[in-house]
Amino acid sequence: MSRLRAWQEDALREYALWTPVGGNGFLVEATPGAGKTRLAIEIACRALTSGRIQRVVIAVPTSRLEGQWAEEFGKQGVSINPGWHAGDGRLASDERGCAATYAEIAKQPESYRKLVSEKLTLVILDEIHHCGSDDRAWGAGARIAFEPAVAKLLLSGTPFRSDNDEIPFVNYVDGVGAPDFRYGYDRALADGVVRAVFFPRRGGHMEWTAPNGAAKSATFEDKLSDRDAAHRLRTALSPNGEWLPSVLGEANTQLTELRTVDPEAGGIVFCEDSFTAREVVKMLRKIGQTPILAISEEPEADGRIKVFKSSKDPWIVTIRKVSEGVDIPRLRVGVYVTPWITELFFRQVVGRLVRIRPGEDDPTAYLYIPDDARLREMAAQIKLQRDHILDQQEADLLGTSMTGVLDEGDGQISISLFSPISATPTDEGVIVDSDTITPADLANAEQVKRMDSTTVVMPTALVAVLLRNAGASVTTFTVPSQESGEVPFERKERLKKQNNTAAKRVAAAHGIVHSHVNARLNKLVGVSSIRQCSEEQLERRLRFAQEWLAAGSLTEEG
Missing domain, CATH: 3.40.50.300 (P-loop containing nucleotide triphosphate hydrolases)
Known part of the structure; x- marks a missing residue:
């Protein structure tokens, strides 16, 4: 042995x-x-x-x-x-x-x-x-x-x-x-026995129709009832929205980067049901991948898992088939596409990514999660132990089930009455050891990687952690100006992130819903969505938010 x-x-x-x-x-x-x-x-x-x-x-x-x-x-x-x-x-x-x-x-x-x-x-x-x-x-x-x-x-x-x-x-x-x-x-x-797991968080703006027919919308920053929080999460995870394909694309980019130095590195997507799993397979195929589908309703699922374990295939898509006990040490990227919000299941998922192989030069892994507050807390507390305590009823954090969602009373409402409409993703940073590496930290790390050849093969999140531990702030490397080579797309992406941060600060300062702040800013610059903004409109939108913060009130001057 x-x-x-x-x-x-x-x-x-x-x-x-x-x-x-x-x-x-x-x-x-x-x-x-x-x-x-x-x-x-x-x-x-x-x-x-x-x-x-x-x-x-x-x-x-x-x-x-x-x-x-x-x-x-x-x-x-x-x-x-x-x-x-x-x-x-x-x-x-x-x-x-x-x-x-x-x-x-x-x-x-x-x-x-x-x-x-x-x-x-x-x-x-x-x-x-x-x-x-x-x-x-x-x-x-x-x-x-x-x-x-x-x-x-x-x-x-x-x-x-x-x-x-x-x-x-x-x-x-x-x-x-x-x-x-x-x-x-x-x-x-x-001890170097397991990998360090990073948790890239992806937020978004979700819109859905509640079981009673009411139109609702929210971001993951908004405080909602358990039922509405469950609907918001299901909306984000819907195969019909923008959130899921966007996050899969980011996860695939991360896996591709890892495979440049670790050709055997694999990724896994945990889905809620077979329909979602098959839709995820289609999405991965659209970006050039050929994933393995392993769902329990197919008799060859166990065989596919065994083949994937010893292969160099990049992706495997599953429901709960690989959530516990299956040992696939080459898995280094995961995507959490399920509304199951229990600590037990979440830690089982993380457990699929922490197994380390002898001689690994880069013992890191990534689990992409929705920026749901409950998942955020679990990711931040992943290093803590839990004891089994008798005589303490602990309700699942789920708020939903496979068959229905709880009404405000004790009854059940069919899940079919709930309908997701749209889900637009936003980058909320990466959780590392209970701390959050912000999008600005990550952008700064990307700059470092472009300027320092010794960090090129290092994961961006790891570079961000090292910079933070060394006391480097996000201003250590300034964002290039137009004259220094920043292209329009990069400038707009930077402005969108700054707009998002400013809107959150305004919402927190005035005790109002984040989505309402965004809607008002959009109206002031003449668009219905931030995605429609020109560079000039993004700059004006940002100025409005900054002026609201400085003035302490929401004016329409600017």
Whole structure:
């Protein structure tokens, strides 16, 4: 086997000193990509060799992981049957154990109880948090099936959510789940075990028709009710708007840049449903890419994921098929195109991008996210751990479901009554380690890259971080004037960003909606959208906003 990492050696020492309490297991909470599977197999192989156990049973949330665990054990000469079912009777004589999904175990827990009772058995419960949040039957089935096992190893790479369902075999202290060994993202990042993930945020101006027929519009800066916030997000993610193709284009540009020095670098798009996924495939094809589509309703999806993992194909598009447990270390760019707003799912998505390959010169990754306040907070808090806390109901931040959205009362309104109209994207910067790298920071970094050949191959966001850490401000390199080569398009893009920032400041200063400020500015210069502005109109528009800030009131002089 490959050499153990320092944290895995530490965990092995803790495991050797650990004493079970009340039939509970040894809980390892380690950030995705750190190597939990490698640790578990090391523990199992040592126990098999010493005779402390005679059998291994692995419980997993998805059928794909059954084969993945069997494959990894097989590399060490340990035969694990990933397709064993209770009706098959005994395991074959050359098989040291089996892998099964929590759903299978919940259907016939007594059969698995008999299996672990026949011999001294180590049970590995992978992604154990599912037994407390996905299905109560999973937790109940696991408890019945594995209570007799002589050893239980619990693994989780995702923070536990708060609910009333106790996770089987977890030790609770005053209602709080207590990991026996914890290896967080911050330590893993410092150790060079995982990649640093940047979160480019993309805002926008969205318009939609509410279920009651009302026409609404908002940016991600506007404070809305949960229902309206859900509609705003769905509008941004709609394949019929401008937001999605624009963000896909930016993500593709980032991936193309990475692939100039890392030809194997891959990108992944997480979609809400098969319709959106297929539309995303069409959009990527329009910009010259040939993405792999892997959605669960297609039987060949698992095979496509396996092919993508070992190929050099640039893009894979999925729904939730690759959200957890699938190991594709070459993924370095992701796009979040789903309204699922839960910390559990968000961290699973991030986990697909943090896995690092040996010898990587540039251990960075990018997840493009809508500038929704809830996603923004999750991205900023990604390094923090979460404990499983009993007796605290935590509502999903979603505000929507696959079938409907909540009314102001307790009833349901069909999602079909909601209709997105348009979504125009804006650049809101990049979240790095809970701090935001602004568009101005990024523009400054681009200037540095053009002027300093040593930074050309470095990611723009990383250059911006280095400049900020070195104390360089956005004025370190001034934006070129017309005489120094700035072309009209570049000047207009700069003016649009300055307009956007000024409008936000006006809205915050006067306590009014950002979209109303934009609408008034557009009216003053004679356009219906900032995209229609000439350079002169952009300059006038900016002057109005600056004068409003200076005067403390919204006048129409200028």
